[in-house]
Amino acid sequence: MTTISDVATHAGVSIATVSRALSNYGRINPTTREKVLTSVGALHYSPNRSARNLRRNQTGVILILTPNMTNPYYASILTGISDTATLHGSAAFICNTLDDQDRTIAALDRLRQHQADGAILLSTDTDSTWLDDYAADFPLVLCSEFLPGHDIAHVSIDNRAASCDVMRYLLGLEHTRIAHLSADNTYQSTLDRLAGYRESLIAAGITPVPEYVVYGSPDYSFSSGKAAAQALLDLSEPPTAIFCISDTLAMGAVVAAQEAGLRVPDDISITGFDDVAVNEVIRPQLTTLAQPCYALGVTSATALFALIGHEPTPLEHVLDHHLVIRQSSGIKTVRV
Amino acid sequence: MTTISDVATHAGVSIATVSRALSNYGRINPTTREKVLTSVGALHYSPNRSARNLRRNQTGVILILTPNMTNPYYASILTGISDTATLHGSAAFICNTLDDQDRTIAALDRLRQHQADGAILLSTDTDSTWLDDYAADFPLVLCSEFLPGHDIAHVSIDNRAASCDVMRYLLGLEHTRIAHLSADNTYQSTLDRLAGYRESLIAAGITPVPEYVVYGSPDYSFSSGKAAAQALLDLSEPPTAIFCISDTLAMGAVVAAQEAGLRVPDDISITGFDDVAVNEVIRPQLTTLAQPCYALGVTSATALFALIGHEPTPLEHVLDHHLVIRQSSGIKTVRV
DNA sequence: TGTATTTGCGTAAACGTCTACATCAGCCAT
DNA sequence: ATGGCTGATGTAGACGTTTACGCAAATACA
Numbered sequence: 001m002t003t004i005s006d007v008a009t010h011a012g013v014s015i016a017t018v019s020r021a022l023s024n025y026g027r028i029n030p031t032t033r034e035k036v037l038t039s040v041g042a043l044h045y046s047p048n049r050s051a052r053n054l055r056r057n058q059t060g061v062i063l064i065l066t067p068n069m070t071n072p073y074y075a076s077i078l079t080g081i082s083d084t085a086t087l088h089g090s091a092a093f094i095c096n097t098l099d100d101q102d103r104t105i106a107a108l109d110r111l112r113q114h115q116a117d118g119a120i121l122l123s124t125d126t127d128s129t130w131l132d133d134y135a136a137d138f139p140l141v142l143c144s145e146f147l148p149g150h151d152i153a154h155v156s157i158d159n160r161a162a163s164c165d166v167m168r169y170l171l172g173l174e175h176t177r178i179a180h181l182s183a184d185n186t187y188q189s190t191l192d193r194l195a196g197y198r199e200s201l202i203a204a205g206i207t208p209v210p211e212y213v214v215y216g217s218p219d220y221s222f223s224s225g226k227a228a229a230q231a232l233l234d235l236s237e238p239p240t241a242i243f244c245i246s247d248t249l250a251m252g253a254v255v256a257a258q259e260a261g262l263r264v265p266d267d268i269s270i271t272g273f274d275d276v277a278v279n280e281v282i283r284p285q286l287t288t289l290a291q292p293c294y295a296l297g298v299t300s301a302t303a304l305f306a307l308i309g310h311e312p313t314p315l316e317h318v319l320d321h322h323l324v325i326r327q328s329s330g331i332k333t334v335r336v
Numbered sequence: 337m338t339t340i341s342d343v344a345t346h347a348g349v350s351i352a353t354v355s356r357a358l359s360n361y362g363r364i365n366p367t368t369r370e371k372v373l374t375s376v377g378a379l380h381y382s383p384n385r386s387a388r389n390l391r392r393n394q395t396g397v398i399l400i401l402t403p404n405m406t407n408p409y410y411a412s413i414l415t416g417i418s419d420t421a422t423l424h425g426s427a428a429f430i431c432n433t434l435d436d437q438d439r440t441i442a443a444l445d446r447l448r449q450h451q452a453d454g455a456i457l458l459s460t461d462t463d464s465t466w467l468d469d470y471a472a473d474f475p476l477v478l479c480s481e482f483l484p485g486h487d488i489a490h491v492s493i494d495n496r497a498a499s500c501d502v503m504r505y506l507l508g509l510e511h512t513r514i515a516h517l518s519a520d521n522t523y524q525s526t527l528d529r530l531a532g533y534r535e536s537l538i539a540a541g542i543t544p545v546p547e548y549v550v551y552g553s554p555d556y557s558f559s560s561g562k563a564a565a566q567a568l569l570d571l572s573e574p575p576t577a578i579f580c581i582s583d584t585l586a587m588g589a590v591v592a593a594q595e596a597g598l599r600v601p602d603d604i605s606i607t608g609f610d611d612v613a614v615n616e617v618i619r620p621q622l623t624t625l626a627q628p629c630y631a632l633g634v635t636s637a638t639a640l641f642a643l644i645g646h647e648p649t650p651l652e653h654v655l656d657h658h659l660v661i662r663q664s665s666g667i668k669t670v671r672v
Numbered sequence: 673t674g675t676a677t678t679t680g681c682g683t684a685a686a687c688g689t690c691t692a693c694a695t696c697a698g699c700c701a702t
Numbered sequence: 703a704t705g706g707c708t709g710a711t712g713t714a715g716a717c718g719t720t721t722a723c724g725c726a727a728a729t730a731c732a
Contacts, residue, residue, distance in 0.1 A: 003688060014711065017712075023690080025690085026691080029709085029711085044448075046445060048390070049386075050689095051386075051689040051717090052689055054717050054718065055716080063429075068411075069406070075404075075406040078405065091446070093430065093431065098418075112382040114384045115385040283591060352682060352683080352684095365679080368680080383719075388719055392719080450688095676729100676731075677729080682726105685720105690717090693715100694711105694712085695713090696712095699709100700705105701707100
């Protein structure tokens, strides 16, 4: 294990000079600097981060907490965060929390232990109010979700407006019996999308039917979406359109409809949410509301580094969304 | 920021005593220990990891390098690794390398910088021979893949035997025109599966047809699988079965067959590989060769901690696989 | 009672880096 | 020649832990 003093000896200078050569801080003769860098190369020297972090009191590491990293929705977000971290000379390490509070807390405690400079949380329940304690002491950014009324920085789209956009589209296709396939969790996005759904119906003069709001599993699983959609199709007066709050749930709904002998979109329209890449796998391809995932990641990381650097940054960042119309939706037709 | 000496002052003891109370090392009076722990709680003290790591010369962190973390194949592997790391009192941080060599090297350099104790690599090209330099100096384990002829610890299934199992099954269904949908990468598993395919054909007295071996993209993308399968179906004498080396490729093949007006499995049999969870999304459900993903993760991590602790561990770990027969395969029928 | 052992705790020196300060050589202006 | 300046480098202390060592008190044993 070669240390800075090995390099100093090899180059015939003091450790202070080596440090200056490497960090380009303070005065140093360019010739000396070259000599030191040559020694660094010859000895394959890398600074010991533990020592550096201890001395500098910062780690060059940010943590990304995700409940389920294989959710394709996260792919671009993670890339956006990583790219931004690299730009700031930091590393982005991902912690798989599996939605387990102990694991989440264990990961966040790394902040208190000076093993990371800040953290970005992907997905936050509205009942995770204990987060305030961490946000008060450490740089923290919530991505995609947020806790209304709490002073924690967050980045997301306007889920209620996005929901209204989906509804405006479906209503424009002359659908009136529109169901909402939600999820059994307390994410703010879930609540906002439901609110947008209800508002839009009422604004269109349609009385919301309680039976038309059904719930998939908290993690939007395909099978739960399929089961919930089956319940909708079994109603005496089934909907002609299903507005699903995730693409995976929508895939489940498509399969449920197909197994019930319905053609999508001829007999029933189904829309998703997020526009994840695996959408290409299912036929018909999903009409869905696209989130700017890469930008969500970049914006979250940028906000986090602002917090770490004690620079001003708004508490709330709202990014644009857009509707992507594909094959799974169409104008309402009379069921044969 | 409270330090060990704050705790010492609060508890009325020396910092050495606080350290002993926390690490449970050396002699300490239980009463004193309690007193210290009370102070620790009162002051919300957490040890500074940088300082501890510097002193102990170990970090309690292992790195997982993945080219594409949303690949569902990795989900259980990652969980297996994380669980094992927790058991060893370590944290498992994931680095998204996006198959980029610079990012991979940057991540591995964290080992040299004393910011991690070891690393597990998910997916390794057979041309990544530069890895030897790292493996010689640091604890490294390759999971799923490996570099034949290199002294780097690895954990995987026997891909050639697994490939033969798939072929035995398809041959047993009386298929003789069996195609192999491979991937355009240099993973050892890819080579082994191809070898098993060829061997099985020859052992069955069937002459391999070069046109029956086609390639999807290096990362097994759905669309590349679909395109490659279309090429197979366009042959003057198309195969009656397609053995795909990943589930995603198989999904592409299924869609290609369906779009060509073929029924799966009545007109053509299609098999996948890995048995990823998203399989439930596609109909018909895939017959596939299941890898013991969680066990792969656990075994990799266990081997890594053995290396870190300088305990003996075999260089090669081979885990069991098994064939899962579902709906996408069936006995060969004469095409109409 | 005296000696040997055990127990509990404090002192101080490391771990490898950064950086304020000191030092020193060279230069210029007086 | 003297003093002041600048630039380049070295010295040494700090960051927060851990832990070898030493010492005093308590205990054990004769």
